[in-house]
Amino acid sequence: MNDAVPGAAVPLPQATTAPGPGLxxxxxxxxxxxxxxxxxxxxxxxxxxxxxxxxxxxxxxMEFLVRGAMQFDEPGVYVTFEESExxxxxxxxxxxxxxxxxxxxxxxxxxxxxxxxxxxEETGEYDLEGLFVRMGLAxxxxxxxxxxxxxxxxxxxxxxxxxxxxxxxxxxFRWLKDRNVTVVVTGERGDGTLTRxxxxxxxxxxVILLDHRVDEQLSTRxxxxxxxxxxxxxxxxxPFLIGEHGISVLPVTSLGLSHHVSDERVSSGIPRLDxxxxxxxxxxxxxxxxxxxxxxxxxxxxxxxxxxxxxxxDRCLYLAFEESRDQIVRNMxxxxxxxxxxxxxxxxxxxxxxxxLHGLEMHLxxxxxxxxxxxxxxxxxxxxxxLGYASQMMDLSAMLLRLIDFLKSKGITAMFVNLAAGGxxxxxxxxxxxxxxxxxxxxREIEAGGERNRTLYVIKSRGMQHSNQIxxxxxxxxGIDLLDVYAGPGGVLTGSLRASQQAREKAAAxxxxxxxxxxxxxxxxxxxxxxxxxxxxRQEASMxxxxxxxEWNESAL
Amino acid sequence: xxxxxxNHHPAAQESGxxxxxxxxxQLWELRLYTAGQTPKSVLAFNNLKRICEEYMPGRYEIExxxxxxxxxxxxxxxxxxIPTLVRKLPQPLRKxxxxxxxxxxxxxxxxxxxxxx
Numbered sequence: 267m268n269d270a271v272p273g274a275a276v277p278l279p280q281a282t283t284a285p286g287p288g289l290x291x292x293x294x295x296x297x298x299x300x301x302x303x304x305x306x307x308x309x310x311x312x313x314x315x316x317x318x319x320x321x322x323x324x325x326x327x328m329e330f331l332v333r334g335a336m337q338f339d340e341p342g343v344y345v346t347f348e349e350s351e352x353x354x355x356x357x358x359x360x361x362x363x364x365x366x367x368x369x370x371x372x373x374x375x376x377x378x379x380x381x382x383x384x385x386x387e388e389t390g391e392y393d394l395e396g397l398f399v400r401m402g403l404a405x406x407x408x409x410x411x412x413x414x415x416x417x418x419x420x421x422x423x424x425x426x427x428x429x430x431x432x433x434x435x436x437x438x439f440r441w442l443k444d445r446n447v448t449v450v451v452t453g454e455r456g457d458g459t460l461t462r463x464x465x466x467x468x469x470x471x472x473v474i475l476l477d478h479r480v481d482e483q484l485s486t487r488x489x490x491x492x493x494x495x496x497x498x499x500x501x502x503x504x505p506f507l508i509g510e511h512g513i514s515v516l517p518v519t520s521l522g523l524s525h526h527v528s529d530e531r532v533s534s535g536i537p538r539l540d541x542x543x544x545x546x547x548x549x550x551x552x553x554x555x556x557x558x559x560x561x562x563x564x565x566x567x568x569x570x571x572x573x574x575x576x577x578x579x580d581r582c583l584y585l586a587f588e589e590s591r592d593q594i595v596r597n598m599x600x601x602x603x604x605x606x607x608x609x610x611x612x613x614x615x616x617x618x619x620x621x622x623l624h625g626l627e628m629h630l631x632x633x634x635x636x637x638x639x640x641x642x643x644x645x646x647x648x649x650x651x652x653l654g655y656a657s658q659m660m661d662l663s664a665m666l667l668r669l670i671d672f673l674k675s676k677g678i679t680a681m682f683v684n685l686a687a688g689g690x691x692x693x694x695x696x697x698x699x700x701x702x703x704x705x706x707x708x709x710r711e712i713e714a715g716g717e718r719n720r721t722l723y724v725i726k727s728r729g730m731q732h733s734n735q736i737x738x739x740x741x742x743x744x745g746i747d748l749l750d751v752y753a754g755p756g757g758v759l760t761g762s763l764r765a766s767q768q769a770r771e772k773a774a775a776x777x778x779x780x781x782x783x784x785x786x787x788x789x790x791x792x793x794x795x796x797x798x799x800x801x802x803x804r805q806e807a808s809m810x811x812x813x814x815x816x817e818w819n820e821s822a823l
Numbered sequence: 824x825x826x827x828x829x830n831h832h833p834a835a836q837e838s839g840x841x842x843x844x845x846x847x848x849q850l851w852e853l854r855l856y857t858a859g860q861t862p863k864s865v866l867a868f869n870n871l872k873r874i875c876e877e878y879m880p881g882r883y884e885i886e887x888x889x890x891x892x893x894x895x896x897x898x899x900x901x902x903x904x905i906p907t908l909v910r911k912l913p914q915p916l917r918k919x920x921x922x923x924x925x926x927x928x929x930x931x932x933x934x935x936x937x938x939x940x
Contacts, residue, residue: 387932390921395905
């Protein structure tokens with residue numbers, strides 16, 4: 267069992283787990299493999315990895331050892347029958363595995379067993395004790411917990427006494443079991459049998475089959491757990507990648523509906539759009555579909571969303587399948603969205619790839635790997651529409667299903683951009699996944715009055731009140747600007763109809779103003795006239811007054 | 824002539840008596856790898872001694888290497904099967920496995936007999 271390395275700040279993870287009754291398992295550390303085996307390979311037992319040449323057996327075996335040494339502090343012995351230690355080290359150097367350093371530190375040991383039939387003359391009875399001696403020495407010298415035998419086929423090619431070989435192999439696996447080491451044995455695929463030499467006869471606790479197919483110029487690698495005694499396991503084929511960091515297997519997340527749900531809201535990056543979405547934006551962890559025809563502003567919306575995420579400190583993974591990273595940055599800068607500062611700060615990662623580069627399964631596996639590495643809170647996929655190119659086994663909706671489920675299970679808020687062909691704003695694919703999507707925005711260009719104007723509306727947004735209006739928007743030098751809704755007698759107005767309505771209303775306001783001014787002046791004039799009349803009457807009154815007082819004075823005298 | 828070969832068990836050295844004309848005769852250096860004293864290795868040793876006495880008396884040296892005492896040599900000398908007989912001299916190096924009960928094949932392996940077509 268593993269104990270913490272003395273002096274380490276954090277105890278290393280346990281390799282061996284016993285998830286309930288049944289076999290204890292040894293974690294491989296290989297991305298995805300431990301998930302589909304529910305914990306790893308059978309502890310203290312041999313696992314057979316078979317497949318045709320070039321399908322990745324040696325790499326899987328090597329990664330099992332290297333990760334065992336690096337991640338779980340379990341030293342390992344690589345018994346190689348075909349390639350030398352130098353060749354093996356060379357092959358995995360590009361994956362970032364420094365085999366020589368591990369050998370130096372006593373975490374890995376190699377033994378190159380060279381068997382050449384032409385060199386050997388068989389003269390009587392013998393056994394393979396020499397092999398046992400070598401393996402015992404290697405295991406004891408570093409305290410190995412993991413062993414690889416790559417590939418046992420060479421024993422069959424080298425020695426002709428089949429009965430002896432069989433009994434020695436049985437003895438070997440018993441011996442290994444007694445030493446309580448977890449073993450990976452590689453074997454070459456046979457015609458109609460799992461392995462050419464029938465190794466599955468001896469190694470039957472766990473059998474993994476690797477496959478490498480080329481369909482329509484796209485290569486796909488698949489892995490299948492053919493057998494795993496004593497435990498449940500995924501029986502499907504799982505696509506896997508051999509990438510920069512080793513093997514990544516793509517597990518199918520169970521499509522249960524038991525995701526953790528959040529109440530928190532995240533901004534779309536466009537305040538007025540947030541207002542349309544229940545006043546606060548999308549739910550964190552939800553899935554959002556933005557669909558529309560070409561040029562309708564989808565990528566700009568996606569950029570706003572990514573920008574808003576980075577500004578509030580989230581990490582965003584932007585998967586671009588149409589434009590390059592620099593192109594996106596440049597285009598968005600022209601509308602006032604500065605993505606380069608998020609790239610520099612590390613909050614944003616734009617990964618661009620041609621959809622035709624891989625099959626669909628590979629894209630999915632890549633996305634899994636990137637999400638695992640970056641641990642983003644937000645993911646944008648722009649667009650998903652052209653990923654359906656040359657899909658064979660899996661169609662786009664199935665892939666979206668798995669992808670949406672995967673991202674939801676991680677609590678990642680995901681935005682998918684879909685290009686709808688033709689004049690229709692949404693297509694069959696979207697109709698298929700619409701039940702999985704939490705929020706659906708459609709960008710549509712409306713033709714009215716001889717023009718096309720950009721509008722958007724919210725088809726649905728689960729869990730919140732949302733606006734049902736069709737809102738016109740402009741793409742300005744400061745990004746997307748949602749305009750006020752102009753409702754004329756015939757409905758919502760956009761574009762120049764709106765402009766003319768605006769102008770009309772303005773004109774009406776001006777003329778009302780003018781009318782008021784005129785009335786004011788008219789009243790003022792009338793006031794003045796009355797005032798004048800009043801003055802005149804007053805004048806007359808005072809004159810009369812003066813006359814009366816003058817007459818009074820005269821009569822008094 | 825008996826030469827001591829360092830850290831090997833002294834009793835495991837055997838050679839025939841010195842030949843009168845040693846300089847022109849080819850010396851055979853043979854190594855027998857065993858893993859402990861088992862019936863197969865004892866049989867192999869006896870068979871080997873017999874063959875050497877018959878075909879190259881006085882011109883051979885047998886070294887017995889017990890891999891249980893010297894496990895590192897198994898990797899260094901590329902030994903898988905036990906017993907394994909290695910002809911170091913004359914060159915080239917030849918490997919013969921088994922208890923050497925099949926004399927014919929042993930001789931073929933030692934290149935004292937041509938291989939049957």
